[in-house]
Amino acid sequence: MRAPSTTGHADGEQLRDHIAAELARARSRTALLTEVVDDADLMRQHSPLMSPLVWDLAHVGNQEELWLVRDVGGREPVRCDIDELYDAFKQPRRDRPALPLLPPAEARAYLGTVRDKVHDLLEAVSFTERPLVADGFAFGMIVQHEQQHDETMLATHQLRSGPAVLHAAPPPEPSARVGGSVLVPAGAFTMGTDIDPWALDNERPAHVVDLPAYVIDAAPVSNGQYAEFIADGGYTDPRWWSAAGWAYRVEAQLAAPLHWQPDSDGWAYRRFGRTERVRSDEPVVHVCFHEAQAYAAWAGKRLPTEAEWEKAARWDPATGRSRRYPWGDDDPTDAHANLGQRHLRPAPVGAYPAGASPLGVHQLIGDVWEWTSTPLRGHPGFTAFPYREYSEVFFGDEHRVLRGGSFGTDRSACRGTFRNWDYPIRRQIFSGFRCARDAHPDESHR
Template identity: 85%
Template sequence: MTGTSTQSTGAEQLRSRIAAELARTRARTALLTEAVDEADLVRQHSPLMSPLVWDLAHVGNQEELWLVRDVGGREPVRRDIDDLYDAFKQPRRDRPTLPLLPPQEARAYLLTVRGKVLDLLDRVAFTERPLVADGFAFGMIVQHEQQHDETMLATHQLRAGPAVLHAPPPPEPRVRVDAEVLVPAGEFTMGTDTDPWALDNERPAHRVRLPAYVIDAAPVTNGRYREFIADGGYDDPRWWSPDGWRHRREAELVAPMHWRRDGDGWACRRFGQWAPVRDDEPVVHVCFHEAQAYAAWAGKRLPTEAEWEKAARWDPATGRSRRYPWGDDDPTAEHANLGQRHLWPAPVGAYPAGASPLGVHQLIGDVWEWTSTPFRGHPGFTAFPYREYSEVFFGDEHRVLRGGSFGTDRAACRGTFRNWDFPIRRQIFSGFRCARDARPEEAQP
């Protein structure tokens, strides 16, 4: 009886956790879609982004497909809209012309789906079936909606008009951060087999051996990036790859996205408000090519994905890989700038509690960090539960980003979480840090 009672208690705790995550996530979706009027909801604010009302109904449709129909085996709520909200069938540029659900109908649809999901949650058995073990399907849907919430946040950054989103500023610096950190040579475990809600591209865990290298202790700041601009970095092809230089010229890049000249300095636009660029904040809204050019100008390079993950997870005292830089506990407001708690990156040194054992800061939150690695599966990768989440994006066309941003929720961010995008994209909340090979005298134990 004890074993059965323990299993029952564990299942009830899991149900409570899932219900709380579903509610917390939906509250964020509501905030992002209720902050604007219906005209703004149906408008396309950039050809790179969907109308907000498309994202709204899309998260409900995915919840219906996976939880109501697949896990629950229930009859469809709205089979007639499946094609409208299929991201692979409907390119973003075409979505405003589709017969989308009007805002009120979309909200009603989400309410209906959520009611069926909560009814299912009350009675679902968390069996060994991979889709439902440890509540994976529910966790996948929470992460999917949070990812679209971050996408909608990026749409808010692109929209014209007065500010509609508000949040307190991030904390001020609490410690001084060293410039660079040496990561000694050796093996570490990359990826995971144990995180129950980890997605397919984070699996399986595998051993990776790296030579000694040096990585920036913090993301590259606005101040350092302004030096690159002032030194003519955007005008000197020496620092750019051939593809990067071609894109810089075609797109007429001269500074990070949302920057403009302000007297002798720079200002940036944040969700409808202009503010002076602050030198100690991580630079944001730069593409891979810009990050790569800066790194070359600085005499460094972008880290590989494996280098980034070792710096973020490896504990030299135990040799094990942690879930986060600070340990295995979920992030709090003391650890990282996540979850739209603030609306821009925190200055360097604001989160000492979130540093890794080696002293690398702000690896989680603030800005997604470009790496030099093309997006591919880990050795032994298996697509689950569908190829379209990760596998169809594998190849040289996409570069991996790690760490999450101020707009990333804690449910969709951990030391193994992998994001990816085209090297030209910078509407995302993207920044970077640099790395370099360790010199022989540095690499000595």
């Protein structure tokens, strides 16, 4: 359910219960990701692109202390001596293994102490109109922060060597035939939000965007479709690539998505310690923006803009209203989307018909983060809150926006307005894409 309103005593108690449950749910996932490996593995850096897992572990506790214990609660610091160690802006990921990090047992004890203080605070806090605490925003921000780091730790698990330590049931099999593309009619829609109580600053404010008609794929690009691009020489033909993309392809010697390995008659994939055949109907994952852009050019299409993605995901042609999710305003259930590490892979195309948009666009939420062509900017009227470093410092041409969440994204950090971003060369994230194109004149008048 959505974070409850805080009008009245009963609703205030409902909000406290909701926050407590969300905090516990996030911490349970953090524990799972950090308790399945030994201390040496927690302290090890598995890739220079990622932190040691133990850094993420203590970092989520430090952010919880900074924002909830100290700022919201106005209470004495628990460990102000470690603030700089766990400042993501002061400590680049590649340098973190050399820092005097808290060892695992000490990190876990620190998280427990902070959480005890937060529980005490939650019993006493008044959800006033102070923006940081209204509707429990600061608590929601911390829940989302921890879940985002849990997804980051899941990506670290994908990069680690050794036997499998994570286990999950396979996603559902397809129950709908999905293919082709969908026409999105010309017209205005409301992008962003003013009403979602835990929406972050870059999702705000709501504003009207008027788009010409366009066509968008009904599903993310699949492994089978992407394998056709590879087989057709897509990685060796510079005409499909931007200048920056081709330069990176050559420099990094890209020849297939990350973790793909040639098999006897196709491709295999190393996933969380297991090697298996690439399944043709799964959305392709672990491709960078440049690869997605090259595939789209090869297919005679392009990547959607961020506004096009959001209109396809939220706009209801029957009412003209923008929903929270493709299926409506209610939070995702297991029938709607592949989220929350419930499965350790994208679900095959057609597995979630209940999650489709009114126009018939499928799997916009969950499975794979979807690259868009849009650089990260603030919406018109953007105001940084509660600190510039959450998103404003990343605005510019260096980052591209991704939308929709992945199988590793929690529902608390994924909605129709949620915005992710990364460098165009990033492939360790759970990133895929779908294509779009301009509508032809005869299509746009249907």
